[in-house]
Amino acid sequence: MPTQGVRVIEFQSVTKRYADGTVAVDSLDLTIDAGRITVLVGPSGCGKTTSLRMINRMVEATSGTILVNGEDIRAQRPATLRRGIGYVIQNAGLFPHRTVIDNIATVPVLLGTKKAAARRRAEELLDTVGLPRELGKRYPAQLSGGQQQRVGVARALAADPPVLLMDEPFSAVDPVVRDDLQEELLRLQSELGKTIVFVTHDIDEAIKLGDKVAVLRVGGELAQYDTPATLLAKPVDDFVASFVGRDRGYRALGFLSAHGAEVVPLSTIPLGSPVDEARAALTGGWGVVVDENQAPLGWVSTSSLSTVEGELRSADLVAGGSLYVADSPKSGSLRTALDAALSSPSGVGIAVDSGGAVTGGVTAESVLKALDEARRSGEVPS
Numbered sequence: 001m002p003t004q005g006v007r008v009i010e011f012q013s014v015t016k017r018y019a020d021g022t023v024a025v026d027s028l029d030l031t032i033d034a035g036r037i038t039v040l041v042g043p044s045g046c047g048k049t050t051s052l053r054m055i056n057r058m059v060e061a062t063s064g065t066i067l068v069n070g071e072d073i074r075a076q077r078p079a080t081l082r083r084g085i086g087y088v089i090q091n092a093g094l095f096p097h098r099t100v101i102d103n104i105a106t107v108p109v110l111l112g113t114k115k116a117a118a119r120r121r122a123e124e125l126l127d128t129v130g131l132p133r134e135l136g137k138r139y140p141a142q143l144s145g146g147q148q149q150r151v152g153v154a155r156a157l158a159a160d161p162p163v164l165l166m167d168e169p170f171s172a173v174d175p176v177v178r179d180d181l182q183e184e185l186l187r188l189q190s191e192l193g194k195t196i197v198f199v200t201h202d203i204d205e206a207i208k209l210g211d212k213v214a215v216l217r218v219g220g221e222l223a224q225y226d227t228p229a230t231l232l233a234k235p236v237d238d239f240v241a242s243f244v245g246r247d248r249g250y251r252a253l254g255f256l257s258a259h260g261a262e263v264v265p266l267s268t269i270p271l272g273s274p275v276d277e278a279r280a281a282l283t284g285g286w287g288v289v290v291d292e293n294q295a296p297l298g299w300v301s302t303s304s305l306s307t308v309e310g311e312l313r314s315a316d317l318v319a320g321g322s323l324y325v326a327d328s329p330k331s332g333s334l335r336t337a338l339d340a341a342l343s344s345p346s347g348v349g350i351a352v353d354s355g356g357a358v359t360g361g362v363t364a365e366s367v368l369k370a371l372d373e374a375r376r377s378g379e380v381p382s
């Protein structure tokens with residue numbers, strides 16, 4: 001099956017009325033782009049899960065049409081349809097009595113792949129989702145919540161479906177793990193280019209992950225469907241504005257590229273340099289110590305070097321803050337740049353290229369200046 005077919009999912013005036021009369025989705029028109037992440041977001045009960053499940057026919061629409069790749073899904077047998085659509089849910093939904101490897105291999109084996117081959121592929125998928133292969137022999141209960149969620153993603157990817165449906169997949173894990181899982185999904189997506197439909201009630205998650213975001217309101221109506229930037233800059237009404245939140249200027253930092261922020265020269269000092277040379281190389285009292293590949297190892301300052309003699313060793317370094325990649329067009333966001341500046345002991349965030357080598361530094365002021373410019377050009381709200 002192709003990894004990146006021209007799959008577009010199209011909702012044409014789709015309504016779902018449950019047997020008790022509840023209208024969960026009301027005349028939904030939505031075109032979901034191939035190879036992108038589309039997020040459905042909105043308050044509890046607004047019909048996100050119902051919309052998602054109609055795509056793989058776990059829920060049947062009452063009226064309207066859903067096309068996948070131009071074909072009406074009602075014309076396909078649900079089992080055939082689902083072969084091309086992976087599904088990931090909250091708490092991973094793993095089979096408790098099967099090992100991790102067998103969980104991942106489930107669908108390929110059902111589809112006729114030999115067990116040994118399916119297991120080998122499952123091991124590769126553990127690598128793909130960033131889990132050590134040793135975990136393959138464990139049972140789901142022997143994994144952390146975040147690890148289980150990664151296995152859930154690996155299982156959904158096992159049959160290499162062009163479409164992935166993800167229903168609040170990261171909601172049950174703590175914020176730090178959730179952040180890791182989100183980063184991992186973005187990394188995976190940059191390699192795999194799946195058509196992903198992602199449901200969440202968390203607007204921050206929607207803005208971070210979505211190429212496009214559909215905001216739904218209770219009653220199953222589409223309130224706005226736009227890129228995160230447009231959603232933040234131009235909410236169509238009070239509902240969307242309040243859902244997106246008052247601090248949307250700060251949120252905007254998360255998707256504005258840090259490319260616009262000025263990178264200033266930074267003194268770099270090779271580990272092992274004589275301390276006298278290191279002292280002479282400091283700028284504004286600080287310098288970044290690097291390895292032979294120019295990758296940052298930590299900081300030294302006038303005061304940290306005051307008692308050091310001989311050559312610079314790892315033990316002499318002050319731990320550095322977070323890094324940000326300033327390697328257009330792969331630059332990190334302004335938020336990563338600001339995080340780097342604020343978490344750095346010197347107040348200057350370390351900018352690296354995509355190979356991890358130091359290219360310079362960025363200050364909080366330069367981030368705010370770039371934000372100001374984005375505001376003036378109307379890219380983000382003022």
Ligand SMILES: Nc1ncnc2c1ncn2[C@@H]1O[C@H](COP(=O)(O)OP(=O)(O)OP(=O)(O)O)[C@@H](O)[C@H]1O
Pocket residue numbers: 018019020022023024042043044045046047048049050051201
């Ligand atoms: N099987 C069902 N029978 C009757 N009503 C249902 C059924 N499933 C969902 N609903 C109702 O349909 C509406 C939409 O539900 P849905 O689960 O799609 O919303 P959601 O946006 O995913 O909510 P949440 O964020 O709370 O999961 C809700 O009012 C819900 O109570």
